[in-house]
């Protein structure tokens with residue numbers, strides 16, 4: 091991957107816009123998304139439209155044209171008061187514009203007539219921030235004239251705060267805009283369909299106000315892309331703050347002094363630098379500088395400190411982080427950093443696209459075929475470790491009833507210990523591990539196979555034996571290939587003690603699991619809750635060095651051929667243990683009542 095680059099996660103942007111849209115919609119406010127902060131990147135624009143956004147806004151006509159030429163299907167709003175010299179292009183290339191100058195609107199009218207078009211406008215009202223806007227005292231006068239202009243449709247009014255002077259969009263300011271809207275409608279007998287209250291800085295007003303009044307629109311950029319509220323810099327709940335990540339590479343790493351050596355004059359940018367004496371430190375240089383990005387808007391993901399930057403270098407104190415020459419260092423961005431990075435031709439734009447379910451399944455199936463080929467030739471160096479029944483343990487476990495009579499939930503000794511540690515972790519979370527299955531004899535495996543095959547035969551009576559076998563083999567291994575015969579495989583789910591139910595993993599109803607492609611562990615089309623629960627289950631086992639099956643989120647392997655291939659080992663430790671071996675093993679059962687579900 092090239093560096094420096096900006097990683098753009100479209101899925102996270104889509105999530106943020108959906109969360110904010112439905113939040114604002116809950117009080118009747120529609121949102122327009124402002125694309126200027128991301129240079130109107132068409133990939134981003136398209137994901138916004140796909141997420142339900144109808145109007146895209148930008149301050150530059152060139153950006154609007156870029157989106158149109160890339161085939162983005164939306165209504166386009168120009169949000170910077172148009173240049174009079176560009177009036178014709180405004181009429182031809184945009185659908186709507188924010189305005190504050192009558193002379194400009196007159197020109198828009200002329201070109202609208204010339205091109206037989208109707209151009210929609212929103213009049214901006216000055217409420218104290220002292221950037222664009224008509225003074226409230228002059229608004230009626232302006233509207234009176236605007237209403238006489240042919241080719242111009244007055245869609246509404248709006249205001250912009252918290253930009254030039256940082257004036258907060260308070261309830262008082264918003265109520266003022268509502269009152270102005272009501273009085274205009276009354277006076278001119280018109281209906282204003284858009285009352286646009288502001289930008290991302292309106293979040294706190296929105297969250298705390300009881301009544302949004304007539305405000306029914308906001309124009310949002312920053313909060314959607316960066317997930318925080320600009321007035322305080324606080325993260326907005328449920329949003330991602332890392333949809334954009336800037337990545338730079340370490341080009342030098344040395345122990346050097348924290349203070350320079352010599353007489354100090356002005357630096358490369360004419361400033362007199364100051365230094366804090368921290369003794370000797372690990373100084374790293376990154377190949378990125380203020381020519382690429384507004385460095386003051388960067389927040390490192392690692393525990394490092396930005397000491398300063400030049401045109402082409404950022405100097406950091408690497409502290410205790412494990413960095414070397416060639417390492418990538420990632421940053422989240424504030425708005426200034428986002429805008430400059432997106433604008434920089436030195437920074438490559440890396441779009442991370444959400445994977446479709448079909449593409450994900452194809453990748454998994456390909457991987458699984460490759461995996462099966464390799465497991466077939468994986469050598470086994472049997473370590474003869476014993477099988478122990480999980481029912482002999484004092485671990486807090488729940489057992490799923492088995493079709494096999496007197497099933498004993500046997501696992502290898504090492505696996506037994508791992509399950510013990512996992513069950514302890516779950517105890518602290520108010521949850522319990524459900525053991526569905528562990529060591530299985532060939533006879534047991536055959537039973538499962540036959541059960542599934544007869545179910546499928548009933549479901550698809552026209553299919554041949556071979557076709558049935560193929561479907562069944564997608565989810566149940568033929569007896570001699572099952573890793574469950576090694577004592578290194580465990581099927582597990584999690585029970586929630588508080589809610590008194592099996593967690594939702596996306597394809598289960600309690601213990602019953604529908605066998606389909608959504609059982610592939612990271613399938614994109616399951617609910618967020620199911621994703622979270624699968625993540626928990628997989629993390630518990632993976633932290634104990636298990637590997638999760640490619641196609642079944644509940645199946646975990648350790649020590650056997652499946653595990654050895656996935657972990658790139660030279661050989662597996664656990665081979666198949668046949669019934670005869672297990673029968674002869676001396677197993678003890680204390681008098682216990684097991685918890686079956």
Ligand SMILES: *Cc1c(COP(=O)(O)O)cnc(C)c1O
Pocket residue numbers: 124126127149169170188250288289290291309310311312313320
């Ligand atoms: C930039 C801009 C916005 C969007 O501001 P964010 O802080 O990015 O939400 C809205 N309206 C106008 C007029 C703007 O110039």
